[in-house]
Amino acid sequence: MSVAVIAALLIGLFVLTQIGAWLSSETSAEQADATTAAAEATPELPAVQQQSLPTVPFGPLTVSPIRHATMVLDWGGVVMYVDPMGGAEAFAEQPAPNVILLSDTDPDHLDVDTINAVITPETIMVAPEAVVAELPTNLEAQTETLPNTATTSIGKFEITAVPMYNREDGEVEVRHTKGRGNGYVIDDGSYRVYLAGDTANTPEFQSQTDIDLAFVPMNLPYTMGIAEAAEGVATFGPRTVVPYHFRQPDGFADVPRFAELVAMQNNSVRVVQLDWYPDTEADGI
Secondary structure (H helix, E strand, O other): OOHHHHHHHHHHHHHHHHHHHHHHHHHHHHHHHHHHHHHHHOOOOOOOEEEOOOOEEEOOEEEEEEEOOEEEEEEOOEEEEEOOOOOHHHHOOOOOOOEEEOOOOOOOOOOHHHHHHHOOOOOEEEEOHHHHOOOOHHHHOOEEEOOOOOEEEEOOEEEEEEEEOOOOOOOOOOOOOOOOEEEEEEEOOOOEEEEOOOOOOOHHHHOOOOOOEEEEEOOOOOOOOHHHHHHHHHHHOOOEEEEEOOEEOOEEOOHHHHHHHHHHHOOOOEEEEEOOOOOOOOOOO
């Protein structure tokens, strides 16, 4: 073989090697670009929005979390207390209630002494029959009994009682039987608030529609865990969900993880955490 032929073969081999190297670098670059594009296209799960203010606005109303399941809604000047607990001092900074909504007979929802301390002669109370049966005569006279699925009107508001209960096939002991307690949907004609009460992920919970603001419990072994709550919330899809009633025997439910689980199933739902337990930071806020 002549020197010229050998030289030509070596030059050809060199050229092929360079082309291979170039193609390899182009492929690596394309793969890197694809990986970057995929990462950019995958949205980060939204973090729970934490609000530690004593009063937080939501649409046409403000919400003042008092403790656990107790709150004050100020809806265009109509003031609603939900399950008032904690004595008169817990409401010292709040206007007097036009409406009091009572959900259940459990001691973290029904406190007759606090109701007597905050009620006025003009206050209208709404409660299920089981709660009304435990009220003294003076409070019963100011209370409208509202059974599950019934609706009443107070001013411009329609208030519907939603069944709240533990499922017999659920992950907790049945502490809340169907028919005893009420969740509530409050509707002013353009904005709907759902107060779920002590409930599991029931058919009634999942079938809520057009909810702008939902308050959802999550505290095993009394209501439901974060996975069950997230599944139900993702199904009925409120615009905003506020976890409440989430203290449990071993501490607090994991609200940030609940927000992640909701986002994995329905990323259109905004999760907002309020300061329901101001005496501790163990709840993460």
